[in-house]
Amino acid sequence: QVQLVESGGGLVQAGGSLRLSCAPSGRTFSSYTMGWFRQAPGKEREIVAASSWSGGTTYYADSVKGRFTISRDNAKNTVYLQMNSLKPEDTAVYYCAARLRGWGARQSEYDYWGQGTQVTVSS
Numbered sequence: 001q002v003q004l005v006e007s008g009g010g011l012v013q014a015g016g017s018l019r020l021s022c023a024p025s026g027r028t029f030s031s032y033t034m035g036w037f038r039q040a041p042g043k044e045r046e047i048v049a050a051s052s053w054s055g056g057t058t059y060y061a062d063s064v065k066g067r068f069t070i071s072r073d074n075a076k077n078t079v080y081l082q083m084n085s086l087k088p089e090d091t092a093v094y095y096c097a098a099r100l101r102g103w104g105a106r107q108s109e110y111d112y113w114g115q116g117t118q119v120t121v122s123s
Contacts, residue, residue, distance in 0.1 A: 009117030022096030030074035
């Protein structure tokens with residue numbers, strides 16, 4: 001059974017940093033597009049960042065450009081989201097997702113999802 005397990009969430013003050021990790025189990029995801037999404041209370045889930053299988057192509061939502069960095073270590077089968085200069089509006093549940101084919105930011109085209117990890121940024 002394929003699972004994506006996120007870790008690294010928590011409570012941080014505004015301006016602080018967190019690093020989220022996503023470690024798929026049951027399958028090697030080194031050849032797949034990986035993405036990070038988030039859902040804030042009362043809002044729809046949205047794309048945060050995505051990385052092609054090689055890491056050579058990345059995508060960032062405008063709201064996180066320059067602050068967040070997606071990276072992957074295919075040897076460890078792990079994807080990371082480094083979040084710096086966090087703002088209260090970054091508070092959300094963050095989800096890791098894997099896309100088996102192609103490239104893009106559409107949620108509907110991602111095949112596997114983690115359970116999510118809570119990130120709370122206090123002002």
